[in-house]
Amino acid sequence: MLHENAPLSTTATLSPGPVDLAGVVDRIHAEVSAVVVGQSDVVTTALAVLLARGHLLVEDVPGVGKTTLAKAIARTVSADVGRVQFTPDLLPSDLTGVSVYRAERHEFEFRPGPVFAHIVIADEINRASPKTQSALLECMAEQQVTVDGTTYPLPRPFFVVATQNPVEMEGTYALPEAQRDRFMARVAVGYPDSATEVSMLDDRDSGDPLERITPVTDAHGIEALRDRVASLYASAAVKQYVVDLVSGTRTRDDLRLGASPRASLQLLAAARAHAAISGRDHVLPDDVQKMTSHVLAHRVVLRTEARLDGRSTDDVILDVLRTTPVPAHRR
Incomplete structure (x- = not known):
């Protein structure tokens, strides 16, 4: 099991003031499209879900860039990012967190899991058991986590980008209907055309393009954009x-x-x-x-x-x- 809270982006605050919706969206789109080449419509859909306060499910065969798309979006926003690699032995508490008893203080202390982040990358979500998948239901629907009878609010904005392999592939569990209904949209990355794939090979010669992404806005900026979109x-x-x-x-x-x-x-x-x-x-x-x-x-x-x-x-x-x-x- 790989369980990460690696800082894919930082929490530094960018320039305050009114948010230029068109300008911010264009810059995010350009940054992500430089990494996920030839998938402009997929990137547009992903940004629409982010701005609409939804969650995104990316489904396709291995190796076509599902996780890369999720990481690229996360890096364009200066915010807390949590990443979880879903595996068959992953437990619900590995996602939400666990209460640990502190003998010296004679009390329990809550240790938050990776869902306590602005952007959560749930990699290969359908490799985990349905019980573990269901741990995300309350998080995605109500933006909160309940552990041992205590409810903890999740940060805002809260955006889940989950990737999954087709159900026909080995080692996968079909997402329950209730879980799929929590995702606002589903996209498929698909195979690139020949020219795009050659361009990708050339681009990787000079290093990982994810490392060249710079944050466009921060968590407060995304919330401001969401408020404008909702109106x-x-x-x-x-x-x-x-x-x-x-x-x-x-x-x-x-x-x-x-x-x-x-x-x-x-x-x-x-x-x-x-x-x-x-x-x-x-x-x-x-x-x-x-x-x-x-x-x-x-x-x-x-x-x-x-x-x-x-x-x-x-x-x-x-x-x-x-x-x-x-x-x-x-x-």
């Missing part, structure tokens, strides 16, 4: 569109489980963040559409017949998008 205007028509899309997953014959009301809340929040990243002060149906597959596909469950027919949850969500009427844009 972006979304019309009644856009909100109805969000509900229609989510409701559409609950009546599909090829789905055994549709998306929850939490999905509606998180889809709207993600759409607000996407609008902010695009430089707008209001949400368009396009913003909702850009985030729909990322927010909904990992929450729904296929029926056996659909799975045997070779259908995927992404296919079903695309069908829902095609068949749900798009509202006309009005401010």
Whole structure:
């Protein structure tokens, strides 16, 4: 078991004052894209989840840069970072912390685990047992940890970036539905094209590009950005569109489980963040559409017949998008 609280970034405070949302987002995007080459859409989605107060699940085969993406995002923010390598023998207390008895003082002392950080990298989360995976539920949903009957608040901002290998691979456990529902969005990095892979080989000749990342903002700056994103205007028509899309997953014959009301809340929040990243002060149906597959596909469950027919949850969500009427844009 590898259990780290290594300082991937520091807690030094950067320049105070009003936060330039567009400028900060562009700089973070540029820093991360310099490391995760050729994955601009993935980086944009990851930043949208960060700004929308969500948590990100990165799923793909080993070696395509899942952990690198998580580390790159963490290094752009000057904040406390905790990293945990999930393994089959990892215990819930290895994540949340444990109470230790101090004989000299005749009392218990709480030792916080790696979740007590602004950004938590949960590497290969589905290699741990479901019991250990569930230890993150309270952390992600309520931003707190309860140990031995005492509740401890987690720092703000609190952002979990979890990586996982496909369930078909050896040594993995499927994430329970309740755990997947806590992640705002899921992204897949995928294989780079030939030119990008050659560029990556050249770039690694001069050292680890992660070491060249400099923090763009700090924890206070991220909280300020999140507050601004949450205040972006979304019309009644856009909100109805969000509900229609989510409701559409609950009546599909090829789905055994549709998306929850939490999905509606998180889809709207993600759409607000996407609008902010695009430089707008209001949400368009396009913003909702850009985030729909990322927010909904990992929450729904296929029926056996659909799975045997070779259908995927992404296919079903695309069908829902095609068949749900798009509202006309009005401010």
